[in-house]
Amino acid sequence: MRGWILSHLEDSPSIALLLEACRAGGHLVDLVHPKDCVVRLGDNRPPTAASTDIVPDIVVTRLGSTAPGYALAVRALESPALFASIAPPALSGHGTRYG
Numbered sequence: 001m002r003g004w005i006l007s008h009l010e011d012s013p014s015i016a017l018l019l020e021a022c023r024a025g026g027h028l029v030d031l032v033h034p035k036d037c038v039v040r041l042g043d044n045r046p047p048t049a050a051s052t053d054i055v056p057d058i059v060v061t062r063l064g065s066t067a068p069g070y071a072l073a074v075r076a077l078e079s080p081a082l083f084a085s086i087a088p089p090a091l092s093g094h095g096t097r098y099g
Contacts, residue, residue, distance in 0.1 A: 001027045001028070001057050001058060002028045002029070002054050002055060002056055002057050003022070003027060003028070003029045003054070003056045003058040003059060003060060004029065004031075004032040004049065004052070004059045004060070005018055005019060005022075005029060005030070005031045005032065005060050005062055006032050006033075006034060006037075006059050006060065006061045006062065006063065006070075007031060007032075007033070007034075007061070007062035007063060008033055008034060008035075008063065008070060009062060010031065010033065014062075015031060015062060018060070018062070019031060028054055029054070030049075030051070030052040030054050031051075032049045032051055032052055033051065034063070034070040036049040036050040036051040036052075037049050038050065
């Protein structure tokens, strides 16, 4: 499976472990910062990112309440063909500065 770990936490040890585990399982995965996402609204083409050549089948979000503004990137990535691990309303809902 091809995927992204979508996170602004580039130096997080848990992100490094998650990337390592995915790759050990034979998956093609890269860390993508939400700022690097390129989404063409109204277009059926899959999302891309400036930091990777991987076109994702799955996006695992590791954002949490420390970056609720980036939930908009997850909303833009949502489509019937792409699975996001955490529903965007959970990212922008209760317990955040923006919820």
